[in-house]
Amino acid sequence: MMEFLVFVGVAISLFLGILYLGKFHDIQAHTIQAARYAAWERTVHDNANFSDTKLEGQIRARIFSWNQNTYKAADMKSNGQSWGRQTAFWTDHVDKQRLIDKPQDVTVATAAAPLPGKAAAAIANSIGTLDKTVGKLTGGEALNQGGLYTSTVNVKLNNIAALPDPLNQLNLTLKETSSLVTDSWDADGPRQTAMRTRAYTPASALQNISSLLSVVDGFLAILEPSFSQFKPGQICPDIVPADRLSSPSVLPVYKGGGPCY
Template sequence: MGAVEQKGQALVEGAIALTFVIIPLLILLPYMSKMTEVQHRVSEAAQYTSWERTVWKNSRPSLLPNNSSHHSAIMPENDIAMRIPWRFYQKNGLLISSENRNEWDWDENIHPLLKSQTTRNSSNDNLLSLTDENITDGEFSRFERTERSGKTPGSIGSTIDYAVGLLSFTGLNLDRTPYYETDVSIKLQNHYLEPFDQLNLSFKGNSALMASGWNAGGIDHAEKRVKKLVLTTVLDNGLVRLVQRIGGFIPFGKELRTNSLKFGHVAPEILPENRLCRYGTENCGG
């Protein structure tokens, strides 16, 4: 009898564990995978947009030559935000487009992991809710994004900002707002999950960077900015060059010639050309 009772007890314990532990876990694991995917993508979107702002400036950089052939790396906020669904929410197999020429369709292009059963006996629907019920569905309709930039935070940052401000006496105007912070948030539709009737969840990603934005507007612009910090630039004038030319005729004075000894010399050719353009122009998103 004892052995029979033990077998019966084990059977009951197994049935209870199966009912209240194993089956709920089997139901929750796929769902938790979807929620992890939502949080992962919104975090990636926040990191991406804060980084892009350090690359593409908001306004025209200082000391930019008055020449139409020189451009600065500038992109509007909306154009950066428009890339979020194309890069982080589309299903596998679709090309990432920098042009965004085709209209984005959240229901058609969204990744399958971001779809779930929203009501009883329904098929999988888009989990991401519209930010505003009255908004027209499009690139910006299912996420919200805020961007902030400012001075270096903290007391140490204020000291650094003051030190950088002193460089303005040399004529060099550096960017004094190197702090970039971005928030991206997603709200899910009320959706169905056994044994819960409706779930209303939201996810938020935040990213902050401290970086000097890439604001060179061409070779001439970069050269002008750097020369302000080269001390020998004060010797780059006509009188000194005349003395160099005269000294070059002296025996053993070849090194004094202007083609050998260049005061205030800067070589900006090492800059990457693909970042020296204005967004929207030819060969630069235009």
């Protein structure tokens, strides 16, 4: 009889605990999503233009509030009435107490740093040297010297008064981190592609005397017409050799139709 009573007590506790474990696990899944979201956002927005405070407010509104509207750039209602419209699953089923009490219980921190390791540091130093020397002569744009972006999201959970002691004083905090390694050569368009390539193209320095070269080309074109197309240092990112294109319909676009820099 005593063994049965002990077993029943443990079984009932485990059965009731499954409900809370499910709630905690769902919040943890959203915390993982928030950490990944923060790391991705930091790769495209530096801290000077989009601070951790703004990112924190956006994550509170988009991930930890019951947001039924389309995402907007102004989603930063971290302290507004939208916080009260959380999913009912994140409440205690006994006294309807919220498991995440207030927006300040969700905190976000991000960081950007160079890639770890001696090899990565050596490559970064070499790229930095080229940026400072050749890049100044050609007017090219320096590559991003970062590469490693990390985020940490902490979610403080409410103590559940309906649970028996000591389970009602757990003081739980869910913590998730995420890291991303990015490519320094990523560009936002043809122009940035050309400007980042220019820093490693010494012939681009001749662009500084392009007006003089155009006069010389005019005289040389009399002897050889192909000299009219002689543009030393010019970079045309969207031009593809004709023999690499299978469809004639795209030739006008890729055979000189794109901008050059």
